[in-house]
Amino acid sequence: MITPPEWFRIPLRSQAKRERSVRALVDLTYPSRDEHAARRHELREMLSTMVDRAADRDGIELYLSTHAALGVPVPASLLVLVEPGDSAWPSQPPVGLLADGLRATYGERAHVSTVELPCGPAVRCRRQEMGDDAVELGQPADRPTTVLDLYLPRPESTAWLLLSFSTPVPELADAQVELFDAIASTFRWSYSS
Template sequence: MRAVQILVDKAYPNRDEFAVKRHELRDLLTEVTHNASQREAIEIYLATEAVMGVPIPASLMVTAEPENPSLPRQMPVSLLADGIRDRYGEGAQVSVVTLPSGEAVRGRREELSEDSLELGQDKARPNTLLEFFLPVPHSTAWLVLTFSAPLKELADAQVQMFDAIAASFRWSD
């Protein structure tokens, strides 16, 4: 929780002038870190920069799907893409993409979690999520990058940035 407070102080240093916004940001960051903990995240990155004094929220959570000893080799990315399409339904855009790290599954969808609703997020303003499922070389494990853009008006621009970040990922031997 100390890290959350540091980020809130950095985004809104004036406690009196921005008390409501500080409270909203603290609640949002607490939700994000709680979700990351529930999903056993390896890493979480939160955007703390502001444009003209207004924070532009975005996050990246890195998780891993561990090796499956019952599989003799890595599941084909096309098969995983089909499963993700089935899981998220018609509203999701799922495709197989080629990144510098190799073939991966890319999925874009909108989601409004129960935690977000409890924090008062409008049902008409879901978060935009962009996920990349990258097969870990020489194993049956997957690395999952989950990007989140909570501002609908900026989602398309942020997704372009998220795509660029995913394209910068490389495996090393």
Template sequence: MFSLIPADAPRDRIEPYKAEISRRFHESVVEARRRGGIDLYVPLKLRGDQEFNLGASLLVAETTLPKRLREAPPTDPGELAVQLLSRDGEDIDVASGEVDGAIAVRREYVAESDRRHVIQAASRRVEYVISVPGDASRWFVAAFSTVGGGSPRDELADVLVEWFDAVMATFRWRHG
């Protein structure tokens, strides 16, 4: 984002802007780590010789089971997927299936802005929670978020969600 600032811009006007961008990005990274994040991707699109932020991010994490499931964990990943699907009080579109032969749950919802958690605008979220083959207690999470073109339900958001679903359709486990 700093590369978009004109070289001749007055330093006293630019420094507060740069400090705010840095602060927000740092807070996002801290929040991602708090949520068990392993990787955080913020895609940029090239436009000519400039870049612009697509208003999207992808967090990759390994999750722990919710407390209610840690106390009495199902031994079958399929049972766990059913329990993950049943979450009270949330307006979530959910589906289950497989990704590369592993049980998977796909959740989609709109998260409202919440400045306490670095969320500056409403965003559309799509999460894939996938069981790690051979270990029912470990789950891989790929969490995608976008503000679209200003609305989490606009055409750009739809296209970006389709892109993320296509990425996850090609996900493969590689055993080392």
């Protein structure tokens, strides 16, 4: 999968790698340790909490946008995780079945469709939500986060790979979702022997 160069990758499966990545992102954001000590500490605490929560959800990787336009950050993220399959199914259920389940779960609050990506069929679910993280960070209730989830069936498994993109800026949501779709279209399965 190809992400923009301004997106910072944080591996989640190893705590040591998570901690090194958080330190590196803090150093990238605030290079001067003395001049920005308070901001560095605040950012490190916020990132550590976010990264630990993503790891607790069985996340594999977390990508955070460090892109800024005219000096203003353009916030976006991508959490990659595995949703375990249902042991009641002997093989991967059809994507249409998952799409129907998401439609039943979200109703009118989400746009759910099946799409064909270069890596195969997928379920696409775009919605708005006000997550606990957003509330803790002081995001106003009238400015929900736009979430784009893409569920990719894992070959030879009943599990799903979930690409969960989000952006908290409603004014940029449509443009960001176009970017998210473009990133997802670069995903390819690779097999190691």
